[in-house]
Each structure stands twice: as C-alpha cells, then as structure tokens.
Amino acid sequence: MRAYQDMVFSTAARLTGNDAQAEDIAQDAFVKAYENFSHLRSSPTAGGWLKTVTTNLALNHLTRYRKRWRFLSEFDAPTADAQPELQFPLPDTLLADLEQEQRRGVIDQALKRLPDHQRVPLVLYHFEELSYEEIAARLHASLAKVKTDIRRARMALLPMLESGGIAP
C-alpha cells in the first residue's frame, strides 16, 4: 500500500479537486485491492490496476452530481468550430523558477479552481494520458465537447500558472 498510496491519492485528488473526497476514494480503492489481493499479489500490473480503479471510482463519485454538471456545462452547447482562440503570445515555460514541490502546489491549487467539466477531461488528458476519444467515451460526452472543455480548461489554467498561483 505504501508504494501506491501517493499515486492513488494524487489521481483521486486531481480528478475530484477535493482532498477529503480523494481520501475516501483512495480508501475505497485500497479496500478493493485487498479484496483482490490474491490476484494482485504477484501481478506486475498492480499499479495500473489501482490507477484504473481509482479513476473509475473518482468518475463514479463525480457522476453522482452529473445532472447538475451536464446542465451547467452544456448551457452554451459548444461545437468543434467554437474553439476559443488565444489572444496573446504563449510563454516558453511556466513556473520554471519554482521548485518542483512548489510547482506542484501551484498547479494543484489552479486545478481545484477549474469547474468539474473542465478539470476532469483536462486531468484525464494531461495526467492519465487518455486520448480525446477515450475521454469522450468515459464521460459519455461528444468528442467536440471534450475538445472544447479541455481547450477552455487550458486557457483558464494558463493565467493562473503564469501568475505563479497568485491568480486574481
């Protein structure tokens, strides 16, 4: 458990944006792992199994609030053509002058400030390395909506990271 607890907690915390909920999810993931201990004990893919279970548990947790989430996020019914455009030049690096731990703290705080419908696909894309198609399938959303939400999440994240976490 010690070998995986940081990975499990990080996955849940980034998806939910809430430490208390992430701890509940991490607990459930490890209880499930214990129930499958006989299969996982000698499995080289135990880490991957735990990550998948944690992701599923976090998404299930978020699905409980899904109706509200869907309503708010679909209010303006985005399409693939409605991709927001950047109005300013991009820097080469972000948070480069910070230590790794500080950078992690700033990014985690910025992620928490994103709405669920933007944070979840962004985390699945950039941290869990799922493709747009896989995210659309997991979230039961259209490809266009996933792309737009991720694009908007990136654009919302950018000023927060540029200001080094001292966002307005």
Place this chain on the structure above:
Amino acid sequence: MSELPEKTDPLEQLLDRTLHPLPLRRAPPTLQSRVLEELQRRAALPWWRRSFAHWPSAARAGFVLVCLALIGVVFLGGNWAAAAAQSLHTSGALSPSWGRQALAVMTAAAQLATLFARTVPSVWIYAGLGAGAVLYATLFGLGAAAYRTLYLSPAKGR
C-alpha cells in the same frame, strides 16, 4: 490507453511540459489507518451480512439447495393444494359459494392448461419460446440503439 496523436497545439505542448513531470501528491498520513480500520470493520461483520460472493462455500451451497427446495415445494404444494381442494369439493365440504366459485375457476384454468399441453405440438411451444427470445433480443437491441442514437448522440452537443 491508445496511442496519442502528435500534439501540434502550442498551448497543449506547453501544458504537457508543465504538468507531465509533476511529482505525486503525498497521501495523508491517516489514509493507511483508515484503510486498516475499514478492513477490520468488514472482517468483523458476520458472514451473512457480507455479499454472497464472500459467504462460506458450504453456506452458498446450502442457500442454493434451500432455494431449489422452495421452488419444488411451491410446485408440489400447488399440486397438493389443487388435489385437496378438489377432494373437498367432491365431498361437499366446501360450503361457502365463493369457495366453490374459486375452485371452479382454478379447475377450469388447470383443465385449459392440460388441454393446451396435450393438443399443441411441443415444436410449437419451443418455437414460441424461441420467437419470444428473439423478440426480446430485438427490442433490447433497438432500445440500446435508440439510447445511443438519441440520447448519447454527439449532435445533441454533449
């Protein structure tokens, strides 16, 4: 995870460079004790309060046997009750009129079922069951297709 296409968007590349090497967050120190407490709580539960998969194999086998026995009792009991009611009727012991009427309905239904089983070829019964299964599968498939097309459709802007 499928193979990701090459990333050409500069913003995407920038965030990838920023987010990807991020260290993991440290799990709270209470997590391990919480998991152990939950496991102990579950272990303390009596076996009949756990899910069926975690019952002892003897208890699972016993449960299946009891269920089969109950099914048998329902069928045998039904036959026995019908026979008992018939004998009560013929002996005149069923005095209330509603009892006789109910028995008449039950007898007619039983005779109809017997007649049906004798006259209708068994092939027809099997064909009927097969047609029912096919219809069920077809309707299930249509329902799933309608759900995917109408509810999960990308055209709905989800």
